Amino acid sequence: MLSRKGRIVISLVVALALWAYVVGVKDPEMTRTYRNIPIRFLNEQTLTKNELAVLSKSVTKINVTLRGTRSSIHRVKENDILATVNLSGAQNGTNSLRIVMTVPDNVRVSSRSSSTVIVKVEHRITQEKPVRVSYLGDYSDREEPTTVKTDPETVVVSGAVSLVTSVDHVTAEVRKQQLKEKESDLVCPLNAVDRTGAVVSGVKLSKRRADIRTVMYQTKTVSLDVPVTGEDEGGYHRTYKVPKTITVKGTAKNLEDIDHIRAEKVDLSKYTSNGMIQLRPVLPKGVQVSDQSRTLMMELRVEEKDDSQTKTLSFRSSDVDLRGIGVNLEASVSEHQVTVAVTGSKEDIEKVGKSDISLYADLDGLAEGSHTVVLHAETSAENCDVKPSPDTVRVRVTRKEDSGSES
Structure with a gap:
């Protein structure tokens, strides 16, 4: 009889043979x-x-x-x-x-x-979009990554009309560790993005990469001087507000000796209404305006000067012309003094006399009796205003006596 070990060996051989039969055959x-x-x-x-x-x-x-x-x-x-x-x-x-x-x-x-795919198709268009550099990473208040040159500056985007029109610009991403204190050149992949910065897939770009020249600048905040002229010219009074400081950027060496920046002189005499005026700083070589001071604006308020003067002329009630009196009626003004204020420049009002002013009251439609009516004043003098006082008069309307009747 076979020993126990022999039976085990035979069993293994049979198992291997069966496995080989199943797999191989x-x-x-x-x-x-x-x-x-x-x-x-x-x-x-x-x-x-x-x-x-x-x-x-x-x-x-x-x-x-x-x-x-x-x-x-x-x-x-x-x-x-x-x-x-x-x-x-x-x-x-x-x-x-x-x-x-x-x-x-x-x-x-x-x-x-x-087994199938739903494909939506639209008309194809092409549009030119600007290339903008996006700087990734955390930067201190004294650091500002700066783009020196972008090539190309624009890229043609093509594809379905809905996709292309949703593209705001084409972005080239630069990471902080790629930046140096001296200008350096990078080759960056380009992606089309919408206004939120989300990538727009499914469009084609005329260029897949851009050559970007960048530098890591330092920033410095200094005082800003803005010379101004013409605040009170041309019959206007002008007040303004300007930023007290400006933030500039450049290499540490270029910024070292800068403690203030002077802007170009602003002539306010040509402005006659409120508004905002762009300031133009005069910068030393190698120094630029930081993005923190990208919009340097003067806030301007303009008020017209009131240089007018007034003089007063006196009239009698008999000087009032009564207009529009009805048929067979006559009227008279209660006796009192009327004054007229003449307003204008000193030069203009000096030329105005009583003969240049007419006083009148309109009695159209008034019946017999006493009435209070509006007193009007007008003048032939240019650039002057006239105003009577009082601005009403008391008139009495009566029927005319029959000229053919016997006394």
Whole structure:
């Protein structure tokens, strides 16, 4: 009889033989799922020729389950699985397009997460957008990253109209550790972004990178002097407010001896209304205005001077012209003195006399009796105003006596 060890050896040999038979001869079928297989969208150039562009895609990756023999499945790599969508037949609007699967021989697709993709297509446009540098990182109050040069300064963005119009600018990101105290050149990737800074995907840029020349400047806050003339010229009085300080930037050496900055002289005589005036600082070589003082403005208030003078002329009530008296009626003004205030420049009012002023009252529609009516004054003199006092008079309207009656 076989010993115990012999039986164990025989059992192992039989087990190995059975395993080899199953794997090597039978090779049973199995399935395996491959996740996040990217979908390739083909013939996009056809859309471009037709002045169309893709706005959105419902899916860009799918999960695929393959079936095949164990040995065949084990040989399949993710990049052996191809999912494609043909865009050549897409039209403006919403398109449902079939996803075509290509897999290695000896395996087949058992299932997939999606068999179609919804592709929205719009008219294609191009627009030129500015390139702006975005500095990433934390900076102290004395540090200011500065862009010396950007090449290119603008980039052409193309794609679906909704996407392109949402692009505010194209950004090149620079990190703090890339900056130096001397000017240095960087090559930065470009991304289209909207007003909030979010990346706009699905558009094409005429340039994918930009050459950026940057430098890390120091900042310094100093006093600002603003010379002003013309505060009280041209019949106006002007008051203003200006910033007391300005923040400038440059190398530590260039900023060392600066304790104040003088702005260009502002002539206020040409301003006749309230407003804001841009100040223009005169800067030493190698010194720039910091972003902290980007908008240096003077707040201006303008008031018209009142240089007018007044003189008074006296009239009798008999000088009042009574107009609009009814038929067969006559009127008289109660006896009292009337004064007229004449207002204007000293030169103008000196020329005005009583003969240049007319006083009148309108009696149109008044019947017999006593009435209080408005007293009017007018003048032929230019640039003068006249005002009577009192501004009403008492008149008496009576019927005319019949000139043909006997006494």
